[in-house]
Amino acid sequence: MKFIEDIFAKVRPNFEKGGKWEKFYYIYEAHETLLLAPNSTTGATGAQIRDAIDMKRMMMTVIIAMVPCLLFGIWNAGYQHYLAIGEVAALGDILLTGAILVVPIIIVSYAVGLGIEFTFATIRKHEVNEGFLVTGMLIPLVMPASIPLWQVGLATAFAVIIGKEVFGGTGMNILNVALTARAFLYFAYPSQISGDVWSFIGEGNTAVAAFSGATPLAIGAAAVEGTEPMVSMLNNSWSEGLFDFWNMFIGIMPGSIGETSTLMCLIGAAILIFTGVGSWKIIFSVFAGAFAMGTLCNVFGANEYMLLPAHYHLVIGGLAFGAVFMASDPVTAAQTETGKWIYGFLIGILTVIIRVFNPAYPEGIMLAILLMNVFAPLIDYYVVAANKKRRLKRATV
Amino acid sequence: MSQNIKLKKGFDINLAGKAEKKIAELSQPETFAMKPSDFVGMSRAKLLVKEGDTVKAGSPIMIDKQVEDVMYCSPVSGEIAEVVRGAKRKVLEIRILADKEIEFESFEKHSDVSGLSKEAAIDQMKKSGVWTNIIQRPYGVVASPQDTPKAIFISAFDTHPLAPDTNFILEGYAKYYEAGIEVLSKLTEGKVHINVNSDTAEFLKSNKAQINTVSGPHPAGNVGVQIHHIDPINKGEVAWTVAPYGVAQIGKLFLEGKYDASKIIALTGSEVKAPQYYKTYSGACVNKLLDGTTNGGNERFISGNPLTGNQINSTGYLGHYHNQVTVIPEGDYYEFFGWITPTTKKLSMHRAFGLLSFLGGKNKEYVLDTNTRGQHRAFVQTGSFEKVVPMDVLPTHLIKAILAEDYDDMEGLGIYEVIEEDLALCEFIDVSKNDIQSILREGIDLVKNS
Numbered sequence: 061m062k063f064i065e066d067i068f069a070k071v072r073p074n075f076e077k078g079g080k081w082e083k084f085y086y087i088y089e090a091h092e093t094l095l096l097a098p099n100s101t102t103g104a105t106g107a108q109i110r111d112a113i114d115m116k117r118m119m120m121t122v123i124i125a126m127v128p129c130l131l132f133g134i135w136n137a138g139y140q141h142y143l144a145i146g147e148v149a150a151l152g153d154i155l156l157t158g159a160i161l162v163v164p165i166i167i168v169s170y171a172v173g174l175g176i177e178f179t180f181a182t183i184r185k186h187e188v189n190e191g192f193l194v195t196g197m198l199i200p201l202v203m204p205a206s207i208p209l210w211q212v213g214l215a216t217a218f219a220v221i222i223g224k225e226v227f228g229g230t231g232m233n234i235l236n237v238a239l240t241a242r243a244f245l246y247f248a249y250p251s252q253i254s255g256d257v258w259s260f261i262g263e264g265n266t267a268v269a270a271f272s273g274a275t276p277l278a279i280g281a282a283a284v285e286g287t288e289p290m291v292s293m294l295n296n297s298w299s300e301g302l303f304d305f306w307n308m309f310i311g312i313m314p315g316s317i318g319e320t321s322t323l324m325c326l327i328g329a330a331i332l333i334f335t336g337v338g339s340w341k342i343i344f345s346v347f348a349g350a351f352a353m354g355t356l357c358n359v360f361g362a363n364e365y366m367l368l369p370a371h372y373h374l375v376i377g378g379l380a381f382g383a384v385f386m387a388s389d390p391v392t393a394a395q396t397e398t399g400k401w402i403y404g405f406l407i408g409i410l411t412v413i414i415r416v417f418n419p420a421y422p423e424g425i426m427l428a429i430l431l432m433n434v435f436a437p438l439i440d441y442y443v444v445a446a447n448k449k450r451r452l453k454r455a456t457v
Numbered sequence: 458m459s460q461n462i463k464l465k466k467g468f469d470i471n472l473a474g475k476a477e478k479k480i481a482e483l484s485q486p487e488t489f490a491m492k493p494s495d496f497v498g499m500s501r502a503k504l505l506v507k508e509g510d511t512v513k514a515g516s517p518i519m520i521d522k523q524v525e526d527v528m529y530c531s532p533v534s535g536e537i538a539e540v541v542r543g544a545k546r547k548v549l550e551i552r553i554l555a556d557k558e559i560e561f562e563s564f565e566k567h568s569d570v571s572g573l574s575k576e577a578a579i580d581q582m583k584k585s586g587v588w589t590n591i592i593q594r595p596y597g598v599v600a601s602p603q604d605t606p607k608a609i610f611i612s613a614f615d616t617h618p619l620a621p622d623t624n625f626i627l628e629g630y631a632k633y634y635e636a637g638i639e640v641l642s643k644l645t646e647g648k649v650h651i652n653v654n655s656d657t658a659e660f661l662k663s664n665k666a667q668i669n670t671v672s673g674p675h676p677a678g679n680v681g682v683q684i685h686h687i688d689p690i691n692k693g694e695v696a697w698t699v700a701p702y703g704v705a706q707i708g709k710l711f712l713e714g715k716y717d718a719s720k721i722i723a724l725t726g727s728e729v730k731a732p733q734y735y736k737t738y739s740g741a742c743v744n745k746l747l748d749g750t751t752n753g754g755n756e757r758f759i760s761g762n763p764l765t766g767n768q769i770n771s772t773g774y775l776g777h778y779h780n781q782v783t784v785i786p787e788g789d790y791y792e793f794f795g796w797i798t799p800t801t802k803k804l805s806m807h808r809a810f811g812l813l814s815f816l817g818g819k820n821k822e823y824v825l826d827t828n829t830r831g832q833h834r835a836f837v838q839t840g841s842f843e844k845v846v847p848m849d850v851l852p853t854h855l856i857k858a859i860l861a862e863d864y865d866d867m868e869g870l871g872i873y874e875v876i877e878e879d880l881a882l883c884e885f886i887d888v889s890k891n892d893i894q895s896i897l898r899e900g901i902d903l904v905k906n907s
Contacts, residue, residue, distance in 0.1 A: 065791050093832065097795025101757075101788050101827040104768040106877070106894040107884040108759050109470070109618075109785065112803035112812055114831020116796045118838060118888050121810040189834060231835025231889075335809045339840060395839040395853060444854050448869035451849075455691035 068092050086181040090188035118337055119190040125331040125338075126197050126385065128324040133317035134158035137205040140314055143299060144260040146268035157261070161205040162317055168209050170196040172216040180225050191230035191237075191391075192220070198238035198385060201318025202378065202426075203245075204253060211249055215241040235433045236392045239426055246426070270298040275315050276308060276376035277422035280415060283364040290368045308375040318381060325380035338388040341397065342404040346383035347374060349408020357416055365416045373412055382425035383407070392433040396443040403439055407432045462686045464673030466847035468806045468882055470618040472763065473822040474783075476723035476732040478625050483735040486742040488774075489533050490550045491518050495777035496529070496589065497898075498598030498905070502548045510537045514738075515562030515585055515716030518551055524601055530586025532718030532739040534560040550774065559738075566714035570636045573711065575643045582640075582707065586716045589777070590703025594684060594696045596905050597876035606697040608647035608688055611638075613661045613701050614654045616678030617762040617878075621723035621734065621781050623701050624658040630705040631660035637708030638663040641699060652683040661701060673847065681879040685848040690873050702780060722775065726763070726784040727824040728752045737775070743782055744772045751784050757827050759783040764881045765894070788828025796831065803830075806886045807841065834889040845882040850874060852883050856893060859900030864907060867900050876901065
């Protein structure tokens with residue numbers, strides 16, 4: 061690939077100090093380092109050799125882990141469309157329809173987000189960090205396929221500027237950026253993102269009788285007020301078998317693009333854990349916390365939602381996606397190893413509490429993670445204080 | 458009570474180019490040098506010689522302005538050829554043109570060191586140059602003779618990548634080593650600890666000291682890690698550490714009455730044609746050593762091991778505390794999609810996508826170059842430092858406390874217990890490519906001078 065090196069070598073002087081496009085050096089550098097791993101070498105003192113991993117590779121691993129969710133989401137978007145209009149379609153048609161719905165959302169998310177990242181890098185004169193590569197994919201995956209594109213753009217801009225750049229950029233943010241985008245839409249434009257989120261492409265199509273875009277979480281919210289057991293409400297949906305346990309586990313149901321399939325999230329989790337990029341402690345403890353709280357709710361059983369078997373909580377809504385891709389975000393999660401257990405477990409507990417006790421917010425995991433993002437430094441503070449205390453105890457002075 | 462410590466955390470960097478246990482002939486270099494920068498924490502070097510003076514092995518060359526009674530002595534006899542100075546006339550190197558036949562300053566000989574008093578022992582060590590073998594913890598600087606340490610620690614094995622075999626380089630030194638342990642035991646009110654692994658030779662396990670066994674991957678051989686598990690250092694306490702070579706050198710001073718700076722060093726690394734051992738003196742110019750022994754091409758010469766050593770050029774000098782010279786390829790090349798291309802040739806502790814190094818199995822030897830494999834970034838990854846530091850310290854938080862110059866946190870998080878080598882693996886594995894070792898030294902300097 062010598063000719064690529066030559067091209068960059070030719071253009072490089074223009075962007076270096078004194079060159080005519082000096083201001084845009086970091087934008088140039090971001091592109092160069094993407095194609096060519098840089099020629100920088102270690103310093104004269106300290107470690108003369110370095111581990112092969114870098115931030116790009118780490119972030120790319122997370123994107124790879126999201127691919128199963130993305131592909132399934134595209135298929136599911138198409139499938140739900142044809143299910144709603146009562147047609148049986150070939151796989152190609154399903155994927156095409158799904159892609160028409162999903163791909164523009166991804167393009168808008170990356171275009172807006174990277175545009176802002178490049179602008180900030182130029183103004184601040186720092187390298188373009190790779191964090192947005194992951195965020196840009198996470199945002200589409202937590203949106204319903206029916207979301208208007210201008211809302212995606214607006215939410216991305218809000219999340220990147222207010223959620224990240226005001227704190228100093230990648231590595232400095234307090235709240236998970238992708239969830240900030242979702243929370244923004246959730247509070248600013250609730251009708252497009254909650255409740256009956258899923259719809260078919262309306263033009264020229266009519267939905268089958270009794271069609272409803274309700275997600276299991278919306279049904280759960282209704283169950284709080286009702287008297288019918290929630291499991292039977294789920295089983296009596298407009299399409300047979302849509303909300304039975306294994307179908308929800310596989311994810312063939314309405315919901316946000318990447319969130320519906322617990323199975324795909326678990327494949328992603330396996331990739332993250334095997335490569336060591338995601339913390340298995342956080343992922344596992346979120347599930348454990350949700351299951352524990354679900355079981356506790358069963359014991360009290362004050363309403364029909366509380367009586368929902370605990371394992372259902374693990375497959376409805378975005379719990380699995382949140383646990384695998386959002387809670388384990390290393391920047392906003394607890395950073396101590398002990399802290400990670402506590403952090404994940406509390407997210408699981410809070411998710412179920414928010415779902416069951418506060419039906420105004422059907423999606424519990426989003427609020428639970430954002431809340432625990434804020435408390436993560438506090439958890440770390442106590443874990444670190446315990447470490448200091450151990451050291452102080454053995455001191456004599 | 459001897460202790461048995463099993464460490465799980467850590468990471469062995471298995472590099473190509475281990476030295477074969479064979480001592481090759483080396484025509485001795487003409488010049489040797491003392492570098493004040495080798496003595497970490499030396500406040501200001503004051504020269505006791507000038508260009509043209511003749512010295513013997515063991516003649517004082519310089520002192521530290523703050524500890525004026527410890528002599529830094531010439532490793533060889535000859536003429537002071539040149540004093541190399543840098544900015545603000547800071548002394549960088551004192552070069553000595555060596556005699557063909559080394560002459561030694563004579564110091565008092567003792568056929569039996571057991572009768573020696575503590576004061577006499579310290580006095581002779583300070584005068585003769587061997588005192589610099591004694592390193593103080595905290596801070597990792599040359600010890601002050603005024604202190605009495607709570608214990609003295611000796612790590613009898615080295616787990617650094619390509620490290621020379623301690624058993625081999627001290628073969629035949631058993632008598633001196635034993636005498637050295639005896640002298641050291643006079644200097645502390647506590648114990649002398651010798652920390653060994655399963656491969657340590659019997660002659661290094663003196664019965665005048667407490668023998669502790671340590672097992673596990675690197676950094677198990679780091680004396681700092683061992684101290685942490687055996688008898689940790691708290692605020693206000695002082696412990697001393699001595700490398701096995703230093704112990705033997707101390708013993709030889711008392712038994713034979715001379716400062717013998719000869720040492721066996723290993724020439725290692727993937728670019729060395731036949732990695733093996735050579736006999737020379739501290740501070741040797743490496744030009745003769747590297748002459749014709751490497752593959753040629755674009756190479757990096759390192760005094761010390763690839764994890765904590767210093768870059769030198771092909772006519773540079775061996776560091777005072779180093780017993781190894783490593784030659785690896787320079788990594789100043791661009792690599793098309795180098796950050797993502799799947800390969801089994803690169804080594805990583807992380808098993809991130811596309812990096813298949815773990816497929817090579819545990820015993821595969823890697824050729825690593827000096828490419829940083831990425832650029833500096835903000836701290837993002839958490840939990841990985843903790844996997845390679847087998848101590849109850851929180852490296853991520855310690856580093857952040859140093860960056861924030863938070864003295865209370867640095868103290869609380871254990872800055873007294875670590876020096877650069879203990880966190881060197883963190884620097885190696887860091888996804889964000891920070892210079893962890895130099896950050897740590899800044900922190901140590903801050904608490905030391907506060």
